[in-house]
Amino acid sequence: MNLVYPQLSSGALAHFPVMKRRAVRVAANELGDGSRVLWLDSGVDRTAWILRYSGLSDQDCKTLADFFDAAAGRLRTFAFIDPTANLLAWSFDPSKSCWNVDPMLQISAGSQAPVGPGSAIRIINAGQAAQRISQTLAAPGWFWYSFSLYARADSPTTVRLARSASGASASIAHVAGAAWNRLVASATLNSAAFGIDFAIELDPGAAVEVCAIQVEAQPNSSAYKRTGQQNGVYAARFDQDEIEINADGPDQNSVSLRIVTARGD
């Protein structure tokens, strides 16, 4: 997949309001006594977005229009990063296979999480070298991402939030203290690669509790969104063959785009 739905110059993917629709198909047989027999047609589910942009600069408007041309309306599939989503899958469960956990990390349930349901994740680095827990996303390496989590530790402990793509990497060190604090690493990587890795790195002997792990394709973090097996990266296409750009004033444009997940690519 060569095409990637672009971020605006602000680093945002969308403007408010954003509408997201999740649709499934269920075959239903309703009986006389009011009971029903239901079958989920799991191959037909889809997700759609309506993105309404207003106050767009000429440059941002051109970016979207050029991308629409590159996709040729509904014709071509592109990678779409959900602007409403936490991009990580299983954000609360590092035992899932989407997480890569270095061998010397000991992971267990921690205290009650300060946001979201359930408990935090206690991580201890029992090794002699820095260890990390990471998740790789099939997402553009050059996007602006905000990587955030809540952390605490019994004694001040360094927690590094790292990201890496082919040929580029960066990390930001924070110190977790006794109280829960949100640690944020917001940056871009100088990488043209498709595929990016987000990691939490701990020094030898470090012990922390973390929760509400979140990656968003925007400069600032929003409230935590717990996720399941679906991450925030989709194969999608436009759901329209026409793009209507309204020039509302000098350097003030508006456009509305419909995007839907693509099947069979």
Added chain:
Amino acid sequence: MTEFPTLKTGAVAQYPLQRTSIYSTEIVQFLDGSEQRFPNFGTPLRRWLIRLDQLDETEAAELAQFFEDHPPNATFAFTDPLDGTTYANCSIDQNEFDLTLDAEARASLDIVIRENRP
């Protein structure tokens, strides 16, 4: 049995909340105008339309994830916020889940829940 999630306030629903009671009656009308009526089922089925507004992203994501985990063919327990009765066998009664983000921490969505016949 999974419970329908609550908001941060502990509430399940916001005003306006719509609850529907559904009966099914067969009516046979005779030539003389008289009728014979009988119920297809004895107790009514309940349906709730829950309209939620001014949610923050965490609350909205919890409900979106609940729809993922409990598509319309899955069941869960739902406590009627109007009278506190818990209905153990309920399902989401819609095939589409629309989430609108109007601004930061201002999400809105509608969910229809239906009681299933055991």
